[in-house]
Amino acid sequence: MDKTFYTIWSFLLICSFLLITTSFSHAQQTIPNAGFETWEDLFLYEQFPPYNTTNVLALALTGAPNVTSATGCDGTGTAMRLETIVQGTDTLPGLATTSSLFGFGFEPSLPFSGEPDSVAMCLRWNMMPGDTAGVIVTFFTGGLPASNPIFLGLGGQQETWNRLAFGTGLFLSTPDSISVLFSTSITVAQSGSWMEVDDIEFIGSNSDTIPNQDFEQVNDVDFDEPEGWFTNNFFTALFGANPSVSRSMDSFSGNFAIQIETTEIEDIEDTVGFAVLAVQDSFLDEPAFGIPYTEASSPSQLSGYYKYTPVSTDTALVYALFTKWNTTTNQPDTVEEAILPLTAAGSYTEFTLPLAPTDVPDTFFIALASSNFSDDLTETLGEDVFPGSVLLVDDLTFDGAATSIDRDQWALERNLQVFPNPASDFVRVEWDVQPSESFRLRLINLVGQEVVASQSIQSAGNQTLSHQWPVEQLPGGTYYLVMTLEDGTPVALEKVIIR
Missing domain, CATH: 2.60.120 (Jelly Rolls)
Known part of the structure; x- marks a missing residue:
């Protein structure tokens, strides 16, 4: 067995390292092991x-x-x-x-x-x-x-x-x-x-024995790891807890999916359960978070399939970060950061995380978590983490090619207004347009499902357009308004709270 040593950083520590990157060689764009079909056995130590x-x-x-x-x-x-x-x-x-x-x-x-x-x-x-x-x-x-x-x-x-x-x-x-x-x-x-x-x-004449007196019983402490991904299994193995990340034969397609279970480590009174993309040469080296992005245009969404069995009010997370190296500051600039909470799903359900990078990225990062480990990522995420919550994910893909538009600048220039927000009866969208522009509006929930959409909205000249949806029949919670041009280019993404 190839006895490779591995290491771990907590989910929050990972997020703090995301903006510390180095240069990457360019290759054809992929999400490493996106279908979670390839796994490797990683050795830690021997137990007597x-x-x-x-x-x-x-x-x-x-x-x-x-x-x-x-x-x-x-x-x-x-x-x-x-x-x-x-x-x-x-x-x-x-x-x-x-x-x-x-x-x-x-x-x-x-x-x-x-x-x-x-x-x-x-x-x-x-x-x-x-x-x-x-x-x-x-x-x-x-x-x-x-x-x-x-x-x-x-x-x-x-x-x-x-x-x-x-x-x-x-x-x-x-x-x-x-x-x-x-x-x-x-x-x-x-x-x-x-x-x-x-x-x-x-x-002695009445002597007893103790187990393993001859030291012939030697157990390897090791764990499975999805190739190209970085999980907290090292951490759980060190403290004698069951691995929180494992391969599951309950897959959407192929042989395996990744299963992530929120695991409590009693010795340190902590909970873990995540998998991230990372590049690491050897044990104890600081992972270089992020994978080279080499396409000529930006993705419009990250999609995949998931099943989730939460404990109590727990929520799982899908997180994506895109950066581009700034040659002036010698630091990466964030061109997109998005997070999608996942709620209970008893059968495989497609999720979609909308993306609209402000520039074509050169690096991307994806994280999956079986609980809401980082309460400050958005205002609306829950505060509790519950051991036993189980997330299965399979077949991650980037879809579409989004033209790079600074959506914050676009919203400012077009005087985009979304009101009332929070809303209970209706949501109204107003924005300034130029001649011969066409738009589509969608309202999606936290698992990326479209709950309402508009037909094509066309402008007749320089004017202010508006569109209004009734929302009193929608469950209360957090939604996202996605505005795209007729060709699919995303120009605005606004959070909407419905009560």
């Missing part, structure tokens, strides 16, 4: 049940685990290797414990019975000067120590396998549980200190 290790912390610190598998002490099979690592001023010992990671071996964790005379295991190690590795075994009865903790310190070098045994001492009571801890640095942590352990044995 029932041990908790420092691999999560090591990945966050350096991008690589520090508790890994090694060849067993008999030349076959598997042993567990631990190593102290350093990143800048931070030092992290390799640590594995059957207790909680920060319990330091002094809390009961595994059932155990009997009173063994000694504990034996295969060990080898190489400690940097001043450093000492340690093995701590503690027996418990009713949650209290049944004997003094057994401590074995390892200093210097012993790079060939050596089977060591040490006595358990006097038991105060018969044990009912045990805790085992290994650490590469008990004293002064030094980068490069390492130890390997294999084949633990409890010796």
Whole structure:
């Protein structure tokens, strides 16, 4: 398996990076993996049940685990290797414990019975000067120590396998549980200190065993990722939560769709569930958000198909950003930014996100989220995020070719008025026109569905045109007024609130 390491940024942090881009080479325009047919298996680290290790912390610190598998002490099979690592001023010992990671071996964790005379295991190690590795075994009865903790310190070098045994001492009571801890640095942590352990044995006439004493059970912690997309699966995998992004055979077309589920990570009291387009060379590199846009004209809409099962009042999100590099400021200018909340849909439903870039972009970005993670993107989005909301998306496409028009400038020059807004009975649109112009007006809801449309509206000269729709039969909520020229060129996009 190709063991590729991956990283994560939160959805809000992603949005804050969107305007930091670099130059892109030009290629034929595509949305990478728009049908979500291609996935890759991404490896994080190895797990040795029932041990908790420092691999999560090591990945966050350096991008690589520090508790890994090694060849067993008999030349076959598997042993567990631990190593102290350093990143800048931070030092992290390799640590594995059957207790909680920060319990330091002094809390009961595994059932155990009997009173063994000694504990034996295969060990080898190489400690940097001043450093000492340690093995701590503690027996418990009713949650209290049944004997003094057994401590074995390892200093210097012993790079060939050596089977060591040490006595358990006097038991105060018969044990009912045990805790085992290994650490590469008990004293002064030094980068490069390492130890390997294999084949633990409890010796005595009435001795018990613990799970995975020979370290042959090694589980890969990995996850699926849609190729060309960047998700929070790394984050959920690190903290032992189920992946929030997965491939689903419940597709609109082809074999797969992307499924995004809002997932709660209890350890950090946070919720996640998103997928974004990103370019990333290797683990811990900052993603270069955005994909080159190389068409000669701008898209008029982003469309696709979705199913959504929200919890409570949750809403999913489709977000698109288009930028163009400004050679004067050496920064990208935003030429379009649009967001579309998605409401409940039990079967695949087409959505349309209207687009009207003010200039032909050179870069685009798309994000999908199973909940409303960013409450400040529009005034009308909900404030709550609910774990368990599930979004499926398939077959993303850019449609149409919009002529680049600055719609804010156009609305100002044409004195565009949309009133009353909010509205309850009717919505009226007024704007100035020039001779021989033709327009079409559409009112769409938050899933891009057209709820009312006008016939072609033509001008007879320089005049003010108007059009009025009754809206008292429409459900209350947020809508968008889309105004296009007869050839489909969008010239105005206005938010309308209906109460």
